[in-house]
Amino acid sequence: MSFMFRSVPRIVCEAGGIAKTGTLMKELGAIRITVVCDPGIVKLGYADKVQQSLEAEGIAVQIFPDVQADPPQSIVQQAIDGAKDWKADGVIGLGGGSSLDSAKLVALLASSDQTIEGIYGIDKATGDRLPLIQIPTTAGTGSEVTWVSVITDNNNVKQVVYTPQLMPDIALLDAELTYGLPQKVTAATGLDAMVHAIEGYTSRTRKNPIADGMAVTALSLLGKNLMKVIENPGDKEARSAMLQGSLIAGMAFANASVAAIHGLAYPLGARFHIPHGHANALVMAQVIRFNLPTAKKLYAELAPCLIEGVDFAPEEEAAEAFVRRIEEMVLASGLETRLRDLGVTEDFLPEMAEEVFGKIYRLIESNPRDMTAKDIEAIYRSVY
Template sequence: MSFMFRSVPRIVCEAGGIAKTGILMKELGASRVTIVCDPGIVKLGFAQKAQDALEAAGIAVQVFSEVEADPPQEIVEAAIAGVRDWKADGVIGLGGGSSLDSAKLVALLANSDQTIEEIYGVDKATGDRLPLIQIPTTAGTGSEVTWVSVITDNDHLKQVVYTPQLMPDIALLDAELTYGLPQKVTAATGLDAMVHAIEGYTSRTRKNPIADGMAVTALSLLGKNLMKVIENPGDKEARSAMLQGSLIAGMAFANASVAAIHGLAYPLGARFHIPHGHANALVMAQVIRFNLPAAKKLYAELAPCLIEGVDFDSEDAAAEAFVKRIEEMVPASGLETRLRDLGITEDSLPEMAEEVFTKIHRLIDSNPRDMTVKEIETIYREVY
């Protein structure tokens, strides 16, 4: 087996760790730092906490707080221009996946003559990025440990940048930043992280034993703690476990791949602005059920991550129990489970299926079971 495994150089996991942001950034040699976040992070006071820590270390701070969900290209370009004009020499991504994905591109392109369009795809970036620290405030995307950024281009299509320069210098996990998350955000991001672990483990492309081990560890942490944090948002131990599970799942899928769940979720975000984690949750159970004939052995291996203390008498029984557990968890999360309830029109289903099959086929290629455009549409209709 031949494979390459990339990892973030340093991970700091500490409740209240945002207070160390200035010390960590100073170690990276930065003296003028831009914080990339969304307006909600400012309202919660998290941006101010990071700013205070940076200024206490003698670092000048600029805050760009205009990030939107499924970040539009024009917003990312505005952030890049702001960082260049201010002559920042370091970047902090603070928030959910949209802020972290945006921060990676800002750190790279603010130090480059390339445009965003020129680096869409795989390994098209040149040069080095600015020093970068990623601080997630949700336990979901794992973006703090990947070299991938997903944004929405000017034609409202999802575009992906894969390049090693996007890997941050430091991922900082501070569970205190997740304590006050709304229930639906907790549920959506937690299920998103579970999808990362499951798709990384069952991927047909770049699957490898290191990523497999991480996927199993991540899914165990996530599966045992997601309902705990939904039912008891103040469970600090479970919150920390979710944040760690999300990071480990991010390392797993970044070194393997995601697949059809993400593929079917992308148009829901780009066209209808469904938050990414919720979009994954909408199609998660149906895609996993569809994949069962091809992924039975792998699902059976993952069953103990979600179902403790059960000795299954066959591979079939373990795999079926795994799928049923997923089918139970999605509605139990409290999220809407029907496309029609989220403003998605029935006449858009064939168009989205065609878009997935023709423009996001790389994710279908990673799926454990082949899919036709008709089968993709059928799954959309099952959740409509």
């Protein structure tokens, strides 16, 4: 087996660790920082905490507070232009996956002549990026430890940038930033992280033993704690476990790939602005059940991560129990489970299926079972 495994150079995991942002950035040698976040993060006061920590170390700060979900290319470009005008020499991503993905591109392009369009795809970027610290405020995307950025282009199509330069210098995990997450955000991001672990473990294209071990560890942390934080949002120990599980799942999928669940979720975010984790949750159980005939052994191996204290003798029994547990968790999450309830129109289902199969086929290739455009449309219709 030949494979390459990349990881973030440093991970700092500490409740209240946001107060160390200034010290950490000072170690990276940057003195003019752009903080990339969304309006909600500003309202919660987290941007102020980062700014205070940076300014205490003599670091000048620019706040870009306008990130949107499924970040539009135009908004990311505004952040890049602002950082260039500010002459930023370092970047901090603060927030959920949209802010973290945007911050990566700001760090990469604020000191470059390349365009966003010019780096869509794999290894299209040249040169170095600015120093980058990523601070997640949700336990879901794992973007703080990946070299991937996903944004929505000017034609409402999801575009992905894969390049090693996007890997941040430091991932800072502060569980206190997740304590006040709304229930639906907690559920959607937690299920998203579970999908990262499951798809990383079952990937056909870049599956490897290091990512496998991380996927199992991540899914165990996530599977045993997601319902705890949904039912008891103040469970600090479970919140910390979720944040760690999300990061580890991010390391797994970044080195093994995600697959069809993500592929089917992308148009739902780009066209109908369904949050990414919720979009994954809408189709995850159906895609996993579709994969069951070919992924039975792998799902059986993952069953103990979600179901404790049960000795499954036949492989079929373990795999079926795994799928049923996923179905139960999605239903118990409190999220809407029907596309029609989220503004998706039935006329778009065939078009979205063709888009996934034609433009996002790389994720279908990673899926453990072959899938046609008709199969994709059938899954959409099953949750319509």
